[in-house]
Amino acid sequence: MxxxxxxxxxxxxxxxxxxxxxxxxxxxxxxxxxxxxxxxxxxxxxxxxxxxxxxxxxxxxxxxxxxxxxxxxxxxxxxxxxxxxxxxxxxLPELKEDQFYFHEVIGFKVIDKTFGEVGILKGVNDSTPQALFEIEREGKEILVPLNDDFIWKIDKPNKELYLNVPEGLIEMYLD
Missing domain, CATH: 2.40.30.60 (RimM)
Known part of the structure; x- marks a missing residue:
């Protein structure tokens, strides 16, 4: 194995x-x-x-x-x-449609409701007190807290994760 x-x-x-x-x-x-x-x-x-x-x-x-x-x-x-x-x-126990295991969403395209396409989810860092999505965009890493309130929807068949993060959070990593 x-x-x-x-x-x-x-x-x-x-x-x-x-x-x-x-x-x-x-x-x-x-x-x-x-x-x-x-x-x-x-x-x-x-x-x-x-x-x-x-x-x-x-x-x-x-x-x-x-x-x-x-x-x-x-x-x-x-x-x-x-x-x-x-x-x-x-x-692994079966999850509901709107739930996911961290390993399942690696490689998903991340789209924010306001910002648009953010990048590709490269990992989930759960070694910190607040788990973080690690998103890669044009060689830069964007960290977004894994918070239920930030997850708008998940489209598993199309490998897309839709977020609705506070304004300015994504841009902070791009400046």
């Missing part, structure tokens, strides 16, 4: 018991939908390795307590600490 065929589910943050159980911090708004997984892929030395789940349960809101098959000691569990966990894109 290749990383580009998967989505990031979370990170193994700590051991839970001396029997090899681990806690995975899930990066999702709906942790309950990932309780019945049979397996996950763990990024070990830039390779996605499948691990089969013996049992799992939620701890607090977004921590998944997991017991992998063939991991039964603290020493074995130590090898998985701080590793990223992935699932195939086919396992």
């Amino acid at each position: 290749q990383k580009e065929d998967c989505f990031y589910l979370g990170k193994i943050v700590s051991k839970f018991s001396f029997k090899g159980e681990l806690l995975v911090k899930l990066d999702t708004d709906d942790p309950e939908s990932f309780l019945k997984m049979e397996s996950v892929f763990v990024d070990l030395n830039k390779n996605l390795i499948p691990f089969f789940i013996e049992k799992s349960s939620l701890q607090k809101s977004n921590l998944l307590r997991v017991k992998f098959e063939d991991i039964s000691t603290e020493k074995e569990a130590d090898l998985l600490l701080k590793k990223e966990v992935y699932l195939p894109l086919t396992m």
